Amino acid sequence: MSKILYDERRDYDGLALRRTDLSDDPHTLFDRWLSEARDAGIIDATAMTLATVSEDGLPSARIVLLKSFDSNGFVFFTNMDSAKGGDLTRNPVASLLFYWRDMERQVRINGSVSHVSREEAEHYFHQRPTDSRFSAVASKQSEPVAGRDELEARVAQLHREFPDGNVPCPPSWGGYRVRAETIEFWQGRPNRLHDRFVYARDAQQAWHATRLCP
Numbered sequence: 001m002s003k004i005l006y007d008e009r010r011d012y013d014g015l016a017l018r019r020t021d022l023s024d025d026p027h028t029l030f031d032r033w034l035s036e037a038r039d040a041g042i043i044d045a046t047a048m049t050l051a052t053v054s055e056d057g058l059p060s061a062r063i064v065l066l067k068s069f070d071s072n073g074f075v076f077f078t079n080m081d082s083a084k085g086g087d088l089t090r091n092p093v094a095s096l097l098f099y100w101r102d103m104e105r106q107v108r109i110n111g112s113v114s115h116v117s118r119e120e121a122e123h124y125f126h127q128r129p130t131d132s133r134f135s136a137v138a139s140k141q142s143e144p145v146a147g148r149d150e151l152e153a154r155v156a157q158l159h160r161e162f163p164d165g166n167v168p169c170p171p172s173w174g175g176y177r178v179r180a181e182t183i184e185f186w187q188g189r190p191n192r193l194h195d196r197f198v199y200a201r202d203a204q205q206a207w208h209a210t211r212l213c214p
Contacts, residue, residue, distance in 0.1 A: 014105070027183075031069075040102060048096045051095040064076045081172040114179065126169065184212070
């Protein structure tokens with residue numbers, strides 16, 4: 001028997017999103033919304049759902065952190081030998097979703113995916129906290145492991161090999177850039193009559209925004 005959840009709902013009372021609030025470039029509006037989310041103290045404001053597609057056409061989603069963005073795309077880093085890395089090798093497209101509940105806002109991004117440069121990946125890797133770097137090297141992401149003891153033993157071995165903490169960036173560590181083809185901004189409004197605008201590129205790569213029904 002299905003569990004009924006009809007009573008788990010709330011109304012939205014967020015600010016409006018009007019055409020006059022839009023920017024010519026959606027990356028500018030995204031920058032504004034992300035800054036407002038961070039200024040509001042939203043935890044993990046840079047967290048985003050990353051959806052990829054396997055070679056069999058099966059979607060897969062997980063949370064990753066946005067590390068940088070500009071008009072060229074949205075960047076995240078990971079083990080490229082992971083399940084997501086395999087998906088992106090075979091189908092270099094992705095969808096990103098930001099959800100800032102306290103501000104009643106979502107941003108959806110769809111686009112093509114490419115690798116960042118090796119220099120950029122290594123630079124970011126060495127900016128990570130020391131323990132995070134050791135964990136990244138020790139973990140064969142997405143592969144089966146006998147137990148946590150095995151992972152901790154790998155980390156301990158790496159500490160013995162690199163007592164100064166300078167564990168090198170492995171070849172499997174890298175970054176991806178999602179170049180947006182569409183970016184949608186969603187603002188919650190009362191009575192589910194939400195505001196939605198989607199930006200898309202034209203043949204000359206200029207952006208145009210269209211209001212969508214909620």
